[in-house]
Amino acid sequence: MAERSYDFLMPSVNFFGPGVISKLGDRAKMLGMKKPVIVTDKFLEGMKDGAVQQSLKSLDAAGVDYVIYNNVEPNPKIRNIKEVKKLYEDSGADSIITIGGGSAHDTGKGAGIILTNGDDITKLAGIETLDKALPPLIAVNTTAGTGSELTRHAVITNEETHLKFVVVSWRNIPLVSFNDPTLMLDVPKGLTAATGMDAFVQSIEPYVSVDHNPITDSQCIEAIKLIETSLREAVANGHNLEARTKMVEAEMLAGMAFNNANLGYVHAMAHQLGGQYDAPHGVCCALLLPYVEEYNIIACPERFAELAKIMGENTDGLSTRDAAELSIKAMKQMSQDVGIPASIKEIGAKPEDFELMAENALKDGNAFSNPRKGTKEDIIKIFQAAYDAK
Numbered sequence: 001m002a003e004r005s006y007d008f009l010m011p012s013v014n015f016f017g018p019g020v021i022s023k024l025g026d027r028a029k030m031l032g033m034k035k036p037v038i039v040t041d042k043f044l045e046g047m048k049d050g051a052v053q054q055s056l057k058s059l060d061a062a063g064v065d066y067v068i069y070n071n072v073e074p075n076p077k078i079r080n081i082k083e084v085k086k087l088y089e090d091s092g093a094d095s096i097i098t099i100g101g102g103s104a105h106d107t108g109k110g111a112g113i114i115l116t117n118g119d120d121i122t123k124l125a126g127i128e129t130l131d132k133a134l135p136p137l138i139a140v141n142t143t144a145g146t147g148s149e150l151t152r153h154a155v156i157t158n159e160e161t162h163l164k165f166v167v168v169s170w171r172n173i174p175l176v177s178f179n180d181p182t183l184m185l186d187v188p189k190g191l192t193a194a195t196g197m198d199a200f201v202q203s204i205e206p207y208v209s210v211d212h213n214p215i216t217d218s219q220c221i222e223a224i225k226l227i228e229t230s231l232r233e234a235v236a237n238g239h240n241l242e243a244r245t246k247m248v249e250a251e252m253l254a255g256m257a258f259n260n261a262n263l264g265y266v267h268a269m270a271h272q273l274g275g276q277y278d279a280p281h282g283v284c285c286a287l288l289l290p291y292v293e294e295y296n297i298i299a300c301p302e303r304f305a306e307l308a309k310i311m312g313e314n315t316d317g318l319s320t321r322d323a324a325e326l327s328i329k330a331m332k333q334m335s336q337d338v339g340i341p342a343s344i345k346e347i348g349a350k351p352e353d354f355e356l357m358a359e360n361a362l363k364d365g366n367a368f369s370n371p372r373k374g375t376k377e378d379i380i381k382i383f384q385a386a387y388d389a390k
């Protein structure tokens with residue numbers, strides 16, 4: 001790895017901390033946005049003094065006009081990005097502001113992609129497939145989380161084939177991101193747990209990825225420590241601003257890490273569960289994590305032994321293999337503590353779907369950086385282990 005060269009992607013401007021949302025209007029104006037499409041959902045739009053209302057207040061104060069698309073769905077579908085494109089064109093909009101979690105950001109990115117790179121987004125699945133810049137895009141983030149507000153990934157579901165696919169390009173990175181933890185104080189327990197587990201997985205997969213480097217390692221280590229000390233508290237006491245702030249710092253670090261070191265089989269397989277059963281992404285990731293990483297241990301046992309220490313396990317006197325196993329135990333404990341169910345049965349998974357999902361997982365853009373190269377049969381066994389889990 002020492003001889004390898006790599007490029008390192010960072011989003012350009014990121015506003016972070018309690019109260020930063022008030023700067024949205026000025027920043028939009030500074031970027032020359034005259035009429036953005038606001039991409040969000042009805043629930044967030046209706047939240048009293050929530051992220052959407054505070055964003056609109058700031059845009060109004062800066063004299064920035066806008067139109068609102070409020071139909072974002074979880075696991076955003078191709079129909080959603082087409083609807084945003086139509087509204088953008090019909091209303092004479094010139095830019096996009098996404099307000100929400102990963103689904104809102106990916107809907108905005110997906111619409112931006114088809115506005116400038118051609119209508120059939122399924123042809124653009126893969127890595128660095130985009131030739132043209134997206135319209136200017138600001139992401140106001142409300143979950144901690146996916147990191148989508150600062151990543152080069154857009155995850156879209158084809159509602160006809162139930163396939164969830166990824167378009168990965170530096171052109172997808174929003175120009176500006178906002179992460180204001182005061183907007184996350186009312187995120188319900190279940191969503192806090194699911195999104196927090198997504199951030200946890202996004203700190204672990206880049207750490208053991210074949211593409212990791214010293215910069216991404218340091219981001220993953222800090223993100224895992226922050227999650228270890230704040231996710232349980234954020235779930236138990238959502239109004240603890242310090243815990244929410246630490247979770248935002250963690251998800252940003254994880255986002256930067258996987259933007260560069262990529263992910264692995266947890267995400268490649270979670271996309272199949274999400275596409276097939278329309279299940280929450282963070283829950284899918286959490287359910288698969290220990291079983292994928294148990295499979296991965298033999299590829300890099302030292303990295304897993306380090307992970308155990310980072311997660312606060314006592315590895316003194318243990319063999320590398322035994323220390324590595326402790327990291328899996330810590331992953332299961334975290335999931336259990338925050339209330340994630342034990343088995344993929346709970347989200348409707350069916351063994352008869354495993355073969356097709358395994359085939360598709362191996363083609364997912366996240367599969368290529370997994371530390372151990374698997375066969376279809378290996379992936380089926382991992383799905384089965386996550387199904388049999390109690």
Ligand code: NAD
Binds near residue numbers: 073274
């Ligand atoms: P989400 O965006 O799907 O939101 C889930 C629900 O939470 C929605 O109903 C929304 O209304 C609600 N919500 C959002 N913010 C809230 C708040 N502050 N208070 C109360 N409710 C709130 O959830 P998510 O986990 O952030 O995003 C998941 C999506 O992101 C999946 O499609 C996943 O594949 C994708 N993803 C993308 C990337 C990327 O880099 N592009 C990375 C990981 C995951």
